[in-house]
Amino acid sequence: MPMIGTGTELLVHREFGYDRDEDFLEAGALFLGTRVDAGETLVVISAADRFAALAERVPWPLQCLDAREWFDTPARTLSALVGLGREKWWPAGGVRVLAEPVWDGRSPAEIREWKRYEALINVVFAGTPTRMLCAYDRRTVSSGVLDAARRTHQGEHYTDPVRFSAECDRAPLAAPADPIASRGFRRGDLAALRDFTGREAAGLGLTRTFPLVLAVNEVATNIIKHGSGVGSLWVWSDGEQVVCDLIDHEFLLDDPFLGFVPPDPSRTGDAGMWAVRKLCDFVEIRTGSTGTLFRLRVRL
């Protein structure tokens, strides 16, 4: 597994639950206040109404990010963290992040992907000078989320991210909803497939179809070039999102973190699935004895 850090630094990624706002502030301030290196950047990612109270309790400047905007999609959040880390935080001496992810208003499938995101932090930021403390409000967050948090953060119940991610994949995907527009594709069909995707997605009410078209093209290209060479595409909507299912009935994937590990910014390595995950809002991949399904979701 390629790592983005030097390997000489140790990632810290812990969680804590709280029942009173005062407890959140106290634990958060303690974590941020134990800054060991003057070059370390202090970052708070939480609801905006927490910023002032934390700033009062910590004697150093805080970089405050609104959690509602920050936790947009797992892939974009990972990418933004990696970008800031590489450009600003790590070269200056590391970063200490107090984060409170957003759980309300998310569908079960989205919550599953955000749980996986917490497990991915352990993989993507391994070896970087990052100390991250994640807060969970026990009054509002479900027990399933709290259980997962104990397994995706360092501590007694820490679970290997590969295993945790595989468990996420065991949850069945939602059945496609009618009407479903489908077509097969093989070499030579990409232009027609792009037209089809754009037309169907627009028909389902998507106004900005280009990122989805691009993502579908990329996955289809991979199926043609590296997979079985033949695939099918289903386009449908669950009312909230336009969904594109790309299916290769023979090809099996063996990369548990496909498209989640950031490419080297100084080279044009294989960034295909990394880009696909950012172009879409959610990407679910299932691979098994009947082939591989890539489900690309874009919010309406």
Next chain:
Amino acid sequence: MTSPSESRARSRAIGGMKFGDHLCLPYDNDLERRSALFTFVSDGLAQGHKVVYVSDGVAPDAVLGWLREEPEADLVDFDDALKNDHLVILPAESAYLATGRFDPDEIVALFGTHLEMALLQDHSGLRLTCEKTFSLRGWPGSDRFAEFEEKIEQIFQTMPVSAMALCQYDTRWFGRRSLERLLAVHAGGNARVDDVHDDGTLRIAPRFTPPGLSLHGTIEESSLPALSGALATLAERTDLLCLDLSGVGFCDMAGLRLLLDARISAEGRERQVMLREVPESIVELLRAAGWEGLPGLYVEEG
């Protein structure tokens, strides 16, 4: 002047010129002009035409000098062509001002003589190209220059001549209105440098200032071999490569990666790659892939 994309509608590749064509080549840099003229001259010699080149302000030897420096010059035997009268390079003074003044009728007659001579010499026809800067010099009679172009055009339109003419206009020398008027005389339109590739999906044309490629159409899996080949032909020529993407409707990840990897030449030298007039869709792709900050890459959004 119209923009390159507008003028393309009525422009023709030099390599596709036929007898009866009277086209103009507007240019604003010598690299482009030389590439175009080299194609015109070498195609003519290869096809058994007589080639008459009327130079202006530079000695015939200088014209021959730069023709010999074009990338594929070693495929053409210029010495043989000159010795056997297949290629004639004339200074404008002797071509146009034999009588001491610029007389359209005389010059048309002179070109008629060149054509007859060419046919007598067993050439299948005549290729004529003239540098058109002399008309600005205030030589006696040069105010009748537009009239001369009209006469030539009339001959090409009314008679089945075994000749073609390519009029070179250095656009930096002409006022916009007089240039438009002169270009408009050429009903056949403008000539342009030959495309490097055109398969109906992707068209690749050379560009010159700065050097690079203009891409038009779709860049996807099927277009990668052609694109890769075109980039390779530019390989060692320049340290700054300009790729004009204004005409690209779609570009996939692998295509974009190929363009960006031109930052390293085939021989391993590092180059700057400038992406010019990049459509929003490609900017989005660059960002999604995390490639916008690659060393040696400059992105100019369209």
